[in-house]
Amino acid sequence: MRRSSWQWTPKDDRDRLRALRSHSATRPGPWLPRWGLRTGLPVWGLLAVLSVGAGPPAPRNAARTPPRAPRPAPELVRIRFWTAPDHTRLVFDLSGPPPAEPQFRLSGPTSYEVSIPGVRKSLAVTGEFVGDSLVADIFPAVSDSGVVIRIGLKQTTTPLAFVLAAADGVPDRIVIDVPAPPNPQAELKLEQQLSEIKRSKRLIVAIDPGHGGDDSGALGYRRLPEADIVLAIAKKLRWELEQIPGVSAFLTRTGDYFIPLRRRIELARKYQADIMISIHCNASRNHEATGTEVYFLSLTGATDEASRSLAESENAADLIGGVSAETGDDLLGILFDLRQSDTLRRSSELA
Template sequence: MNAKPVARRTVLKAGGTLLLSVLAPQLAHAAQILAVRVWPADDYTRVTLENDSDLKTSHFLVKDPERLVVDIEGLELNPTLKSLVAKIQSNDPYIKQVRVGQNRPNVVRLVFDLKEEVKPQVFTLAPVGNYKHRLIFDLYPVKAVDPIAAMIEKGEWSSDSKSATATTQPAATPAPATTPSSGAQANTAAGPVQPPVGSGTATHPAPPGTADAGANGKPDIAAAKPEPKHEAKPDNKAEQRAETRPGKVTRMITIALDPGHGGEDPGAIGARGSREKDIVLAIAKRLKARIEEHPNMRVMLTRDGDYFVPLPTRVEKARKVDADLFVSIHADAFVQPSARGSSVFVLSEKGASSTAARWLANKENQADLIGGANVKTPDKQLASVLFDLSTTAQINDSMKVGKAVLGEIGGINKLHKGSVEQAGFAVLKAPDIPSILIETAFISNPEEEARLLDNAYQEQIANAIVKGIKSYFAKNPPLAKSRQT
């Protein structure tokens, strides 16, 4: 009489074991969201989901009102992912709010309510450095931000100056610097949103809109173009009168300042926990203020906040404003904490000038891997730049300004090497813009890290760079421009 119940229990037990054997791998391999980060900027807003495995996603856009819908497979909703809702700031240029919900088993849906139409880029990044797998949402405006228009809006660029540069006269020596001045959302579940008929996954790529002269500091007189009239009798008042003379327009000098790293890429980390990206942005802002004290100079920052800009985009931004000079600012680290001193680097076509320069260039060129550039969007301009016939002239001019800047920096800090070094830095590859990379000091050296965090030293390094730039342009006034941007 007990045979049938025993047989039934045996069958049920076997069936349960089989079901668990099927479901267990799925449950064991369910992805976990480890961190969520949001990086709003005028150029674009980035949302990062860091997780312990690669994620499969699909996304589509919905109109009236504008929304981006993202479905993430193999994922269960957890508190970390829910925290994304509170990370959207009210001043985000592109995201109004985000809704997060479990759309169906093992599928989480994110609905981004947008402030305007966007072109999204959704891509994944393999583990690198301290990061695990990352799922990236980059939300770009349909009409890319124009750097010149942005500068006009901020009052940093006159609306008629771009057309004027084609026929203006070379700039006179800039006037001396004046005294420096110190510079929650409700979590609503994301209900099902059906894609409109004919809509696909909008993945259209859109570009954002990422130590060493002579130790004696003497200018490169041999390579300079002499200007005897201006050098013999400098008269700032006379120059100002000439600038205001009817029919004469001063040739404005445009300088692109590039604070390294940013956003997902912190750069080098000091013993005190200070981050390179923060220090170099502070120095760049001080340098911008010092440069703009001169009436014939203006500055474009490749980034003015804590967000990531891919290396090719930094170069392209400088070209879009027709920059006369590109200055990338860093405070790097070395494997040995005893390394110290400031350096200046320019591009090399033939290889690095030292083993240390090669090591540093390779490290800096990995910024896109750490910061998270979409490698599916190739940059043809940078890929072919070393074959451009103008590169040799660019390197020659870069050496001149590098020597002038290094000579001034040597007056306030020990130089890592007494001459300008060369290496294949990707960020220096604008074929038509003199470009230098400045290592202000080693953040990995405890003593120099303390100096980098000091306001007085930041001011000193900014003033030294300005003096070097002035010295270069005094001997090498920029010509009228005819480049196409």
């Protein structure tokens, strides 16, 4: 087993702040350090390296036409959807950025409409039956100005809609998150369960299977997605932990759906977890690659370029899975938390 840690090497706190700021300007900040700092929990990321045959990603600009040639209107090329416990996510993949701003509106009590001007519809794209508790179906149609997608809702709710630019092998896309209404009965049941666990002074472990939904993670043999592998490992780990007297385990993700990094932390806090274990499987073009890595929170430990680049790519999950907006810059809070807590020491001991 190899142990690695991620490290900043700023000269003083001001440099450290600057380094963090410039980093977070282009993508979310370092993955494991941010998690540990915000949860206040020892963070233990388990990464199994699989030998896989994933090919190199396609060059991002490969399909672009030369600058002077007239560019064809982008197409709606695919409709995808995932059901999560608290929302349903619909994703409309485009072959290029939408030429005009898409319009979103509730067209009836249980009907939501997405208009995408200047976009054509691929013949391969047809209506989809979703049929979960929130969304009935999705109907794309050609309109005078482009494409209109009508979404049949099961109940009156206000979806959250946003446009995401192509990134890391995923295309330009429009994302619609349909939220589930609050479920007071389920919340009450969880609270009762947690207070019973706390009374019995059991150790609570939050197991966090990485990726999910439109963020499939690394692709392995026959394009097996990392998200599926780590979910299976996480469920097995939960079962193993539950066999130990005095230990309770929860999963942050129980199916194939996307969860933003921030939400994973909120869930660990909600479960009042003593430990958070995040599980990932790395891919390698080297078929001989094997072994495991443990990442833990550190500002002073050894680092290497591979560890750093892995932490950055895992942290980019929000760019691939997609969140609507970054909320707030709480770097000062992070640094303050760091000095106030013994999270660093506890993470290191656990790893």
